[in-house]
Amino acid sequence: MSRLLPRLGLVLLAAYFLTGFYVIRGNEKAAVRRFGRLDLPLRSSGLHYDWPYPFSQVNRIHFGALSTVTLGGSTSQGVNSALNTSTSASRPLLTGDQNLLQVRAQIQYRPCEAEIGDYLFAQQAVDQRLRALGEATLADLISRSGVDFAHVRGIAELNERLTARLQSAASRLKLGIEIEQAVIEQVEPPVRVKAEFLDVSNAQAEEARSIQDARTWAEQQESLAESERRRLIENAAAERQSQVIAARGSADRFQKLVAQMHAEADRLGGSYADVRQLTVQRMSWQTLNEIWPKVRKKTIVDGSGPVDVSVFPKR
Amino acid sequence: MPVDYPSAAGFSLPRRIGLWLALLIAICLVPTCLVFVDETEFVIVQRLGKIVAIYDRPEDKGPHVKWPWPVEQSFRFDRRLRISTPPGRELFTRDRKNLIVEAYIGWRIPEPTPEEMADPAQRPVVRFYRSLGQADLAESRLSSRLQAILTAQLGQTELSHLLSVSDSETGPQPIDSPLDQLSAALQKELTQRPGESTSLREQLGIEIVDVRIKRLNLPSGNLQAVYERMRSERQRIAEQYRSAGLAESRIIRSRAERQATELLAQANAEAERIKAGGEAEALRILNEAHAEDPEFYEVLQALDAYKQLLNEQTTLVLSASNSLWKLLTDGPPRATDTAAPPATSAEKSP
Numbered sequence A: 001m002s003r004l005l006p007r008l009g010l011v012l013l014a015a016y017f018l019t020g021f022y023v024i025r026g027n028e029k030a031a032v033r034r035f036g037r038l039d040l041p042l043r044s045s046g047l048h049y050d051w052p053y054p055f056s057q058v059n060r061i062h063f064g065a066l067s068t069v070t071l072g073g074s075t076s077q078g079v080n081s082a083l084n085t086s087t088s089a090s091r092p093l094l095t096g097d098q099n100l101l102q103v104r105a106q107i108q109y110r111p112c113e114a115e116i117g118d119y120l121f122a123q124q125a126v127d128q129r130l131r132a133l134g135e136a137t138l139a140d141l142i143s144r145s146g147v148d149f150a151h152v153r154g155i156a157e158l159n160e161r162l163t164a165r166l167q168s169a170a171s172r173l174k175l176g177i178e179i180e181q182a183v184i185e186q187v188e189p190p191v192r193v194k195a196e197f198l199d200v201s202n203a204q205a206e207e208a209r210s211i212q213d214a215r216t217w218a219e220q221q222e223s224l225a226e227s228e229r230r231r232l233i234e235n236a237a238a239e240r241q242s243q244v245i246a247a248r249g250s251a252d253r254f255q256k257l258v259a260q261m262h263a264e265a266d267r268l269g270g271s272y273a274d275v276r277q278l279t280v281q282r283m284s285w286q287t288l289n290e291i292w293p294k295v296r297k298k299t300i301v302d303g304s305g306p307v308d309v310s311v312f313p314k315r
Numbered sequence B: 001m002p003v004d005y006p007s008a009a010g011f012s013l014p015r016r017i018g019l020w021l022a023l024l025i026a027i028c029l030v031p032t033c034l035v036f037v038d039e040t041e042f043v044i045v046q047r048l049g050k051i052v053a054i055y056d057r058p059e060d061k062g063p064h065v066k067w068p069w070p071v072e073q074s075f076r077f078d079r080r081l082r083i084s085t086p087p088g089r090e091l092f093t094r095d096r097k098n099l100i101v102e103a104y105i106g107w108r109i110p111e112p113t114p115e116e117m118a119d120p121a122q123r124p125v126v127r128f129y130r131s132l133g134q135a136d137l138a139e140s141r142l143s144s145r146l147q148a149i150l151t152a153q154l155g156q157t158e159l160s161h162l163l164s165v166s167d168s169e170t171g172p173q174p175i176d177s178p179l180d181q182l183s184a185a186l187q188k189e190l191t192q193r194p195g196e197s198t199s200l201r202e203q204l205g206i207e208i209v210d211v212r213i214k215r216l217n218l219p220s221g222n223l224q225a226v227y228e229r230m231r232s233e234r235q236r237i238a239e240q241y242r243s244a245g246l247a248e249s250r251i252i253r254s255r256a257e258r259q260a261t262e263l264l265a266q267a268n269a270e271a272e273r274i275k276a277g278g279e280a281e282a283l284r285i286l287n288e289a290h291a292e293d294p295e296f297y298e299v300l301q302a303l304d305a306y307k308q309l310l311n312e313q314t315t316l317v318l319s320a321s322n323s324l325w326k327l328l329t330d331g332p333p334r335a336t337d338t339a340a341p342p343a344t345s346a347e348k349s350p
Helices: A006-016 A114-119 A126-143 A146-152 A154-172 A191-268 A273-291 B013-029 B123-131 B135-155 B177-190 B202-203 B218-288 B292-308 B323-330
Strands: A021-024 A029-034 A037-044 A048-049 A056-061 A066-073 A101-112 A177-188 A297-301 B035-037 B041-045 B050-055 B062-065 B072-078 B082-083 B091-092 B098-108 B207-217 B314-319 B345-348
Touching: A029 A114, A029 B098, A029 B207, A056 A114, A066 A126, A066 B345, A101 A114, A101 A146, A101 A154, A126 A154, A126 A177, A126 B082, A126 B177, A126 B207, A146 A177, A146 B218, A154 A177, A154 B098, A191 A273, A191 B292, A273 B292, A297 B323, A297 B345, B035 B041, B035 B098, B041 B123, B050 B123, B062 B082, B072 B123, B082 B135, B098 B135, B098 B177, B135 B177, B177 B202, B177 B207, B202 B207
Parallel strands: A297 B314
Antiparallel strands: A021 A048, A029 A037, A029 A056, A066 A101, A101 A177, B035 B062, B041 B050, B041 B072, B082 B098, B091 B098, B098 B207, B314 B345
8 A cells, every 4th residue: 555655646646747749730829838938939730749738838820710799689609709689789780871770790800820829819808899890890881871871882882991991900909800891781670670671672773664664765766766767768768769761761762752853854865854744643633533532521601701610510 | 431522622512502693694794805806896985884995896796705795795797788778769860750769878887087086076886886786777767868859859859860862772872971970979968968067977987888779760640641642652653653654665666666677778778779780781891792783772672662552452542554554564674773772552451
C-alpha cells in the first residue's frame, strides 16, 4: 500500500501531462495561451504538445469558415455563433417617412488572422457585438430611407451601404474580423398593411400594362397608317401611270388618224381639209348608226320656243 | 520469508501523518502562490486587504507569484469589451411624439494611461474594483445613466429631425446621420455629463467605446393610427399609379392618332401630287397630239360624248335646230362647224 500510492500518483501525473497533446486539423489554426499569455505564432495543423490545462489553453480557429449573423430573424450560425436572439429583433423598423417595415438581413464574416488577438480577446462575443452594430447600422439606413426605396427599388443600394459601413466599422472598432458581405434578405410591410402594399404593386403592374397596351395600340395604328399611306401612294402612282398611258393611247389614236388623213390627202392628191371633211362625215354617220337605235324614245320639237320637257313620259 | 520494511521508510506514525498533512497543505497552497494573468483579464493582488500588485498592462500578461492564500488574494476582472443592451423605453421627442428607442453600450475596463500608472489608485481597474466590483453592477449603472441621458437628448430633438425623409422613393443622403449624431451625443454625455467634474473613467474605471441607437419604434398604442395612415397612403399611391397609367396611355394613344392622321394627310397630299403629275403629263401628251388638228379633235370628242351619253335608257328630246338633228337631216357638218357640242336634252331613265 505504501508503495502503491506513489506509483498511482506517478501514473496520474503522467496521465495529466499527456493531456497536453492536441491535434489541429488541416483547415484550422490554433492560438495557444501559455500561463494566460498568447504565444505566437499560431500553431498549424498537426500534433502539438503544450502544458496541460490550466497552464495552457488552446483556441482552434477555422479562418476560412464564414460565420453568419442574422438580423431581424431568429437564427445565428457559425463556428462562434451561439447567441440568443433579442425579442426586439423581429419588431418592425421605422423608415424615414414614418412607415414601418420588417427587415431581415444577414452578415457574413470570417476571422482575420492578422488580428487574431482582437478576434479572440478584445470582446466577450464578437457575433454579439457584430449583431448590435449591424442592427444599429440597419436602423440608421432604414430611418434615412423612404418606405418605397427600402421596400422595393433601393435594396441593392442599401446592401452596398450596409456592407461598406460594417466593413469600415469592423476595421475601426478592431473586431478582428473581415466582413464578407451584408445582405438584406427580406423587406416586408407589417402584416396588417400587407394587402395595401400588394395593391400598390398591382397598381404599378396595371400602370405598366396600360402603358404597354397603349404602346402596342399606337404601334398598330402607326403600322396601319403606314400601310394606308403606301396604299394611297401606290394607287396614286398607278392612277398617274394609267392616265399617262391612256393619254398616250388617245394621243396615238388621234395622231394616227391625222397622219392617215394626211396620207389619204397625199394619195388622192386632195387637200387635207377635204379628207378630214370626209372622215368627219363618215365618223358622224357611224356614230349616229351606233347610237340612234339604242335610244328608247326620240322627240323632235320646234326649237324656236321653250319646251317643257316634263310633259314627256319618263318611260 | 516476508521482508519487514521499516514502516514508512522508518517514519513513525505521527511523523507520517505530519508528512501527508504537509503534502496536502502544499498541494492546496502552491496553486494559490501562482497568478496567471490571462489575455482577457486584469488582476489585482491584495495582501491582507491592501493592494500590493496590479496586473493591467500588456506586459503583465502571463505567470506571476504571490504569497499563498490567505495572505494574498487575487481578484480578476474581465478586460474584454462587453455589450449592454438596456431594454427600450418609451420617450418623448421635443414635439411631444412618443418613440421607443433602443440603444446598446459597448464598454470595458481600459488599460491605464502613463499618467494613471504613477498612482495605483488612479488605475481604471482599481477604480472599477473600488466603485463597482462587478460587471452586473456596472451594466445596471450604465443602463440607468443611458436612459436618463437618452430622455434628455431625445427631449431636445424633434421627430422630424430624426425621420426627415419626405419622399417615399428617397434613399439615404450623404449627410451626417441624425441617429449617428444622437449616438455621438449619447456617448459624449455617457462618458462625462456637462455638470460632472470627472469622467466615467475617473469615477468608475469604465471606458465607453461605442454607443449606438439600434432601433426606433413606435409604442403599440400608436400602431393602429400608423397602420391607418399607411393604408390610406398606399391607397393614394395605388390610385396615383393607376391614374398615371391611364393618363400616359391616353397621351400615347392620342399622340399615335395624331401621328396617324398626319401621316395619312401627308400621304393624301402626296397622292394628289402624284395624280396631278399624271394629269399634267397626260394633258401635255394630249395637247401635243391635239395641237396637230384641234378642230378635228373637237369633232372626235363630240362624237365620243354622244356614244357615251346615249344608250338604251335614254329618252332623247331634240330641238329642230339641234346639230344632232341637223346631222340626221343635213348630214355631217363641215369640220369647222362641229366645234361646238350640239344642244340636246336627254333624260336617262333608271
